[in-house]
Amino acid sequence: QQQVKQSPQSLIVQKGGISIINCAYENTAFDYFPWYQQFPGKGPALLIAIRPDVSEKKEGRFTISFNKSAKQFSLHIMDSQPGDSATYFCAAPRETGANNLFFGTGTRLTVIP
Amino acid sequence: SQTIHQWPATLVQPVGSPLSLECTVEGTSNPNLYWYRQAAGRGLQLLFYSVGIGQISSEVPQNLSASRPQDRQFILSSKKLLLSDSGFYLCAWSRRYEQYFGPGTRLTVT
Secondary structure (H helix, E strand, O other), X not given: OOOEEEEOOEEEEEOOOOEEEEEEEOOOOOOOEEEEEEOOOOOOEEEEEXXXXXXXXXXXXXXXXXXXXXOEXXXXXXXXXXXXXXXXXXXXXXXXXXXXXXXXXXXXXXXEO | OOEEEEEOOEEEEOOOOOEEEEEEEEOOOOOEEEEEXXXXXXXXXXXXXXXXXXXXXXXXXXXXXXXXEEOOEEEEEEOOOOHHHOEEEEEEEEEOOEEEEOOOEEEEEO
């Protein structure tokens, strides 16, 4: 069954440190891998996404690394801040079409001041 | 720009009562629409998706149903709520694989 495995389930990082969240996928309809950020009581917001023509994408302090041969991708948050404390979800396109995504189980990040 | 609305924001309903959650999207046409449920501290479970008016696909058999009466309107319904229906309900729309979520509805079934 197609799925996305996300780790760790929770992460505690000191302010200024690097937060790393990993995801592994099986099969996808298309190489497009987004990351979502969700604050308590809010809907997930698209944070950053990577397409197949690059192995890395950086937007500010957030970087996605993509390893196609290993079927893995990761999110790195540099200089982590308390405001980054949230739950992060990775996702991958499902093979069922309709632009459906398969979401990871989420990582709760806590950045300690 | 595109905006997605959901209402109500919170809802407390007794077991056995009906449910109607509404989602509307502005600023785009013919979007794919989705209903997700998120249990407390858990991931996102896809319930229904729609690629057009009147076209609904169900992911999980349950006592919920969905309808899309207009291009940018998506409704989640139930005739009789169960305790297990409690959760955070999220509507989303997509352009290609980029999905954008609404603010959500917190449903508590008592």
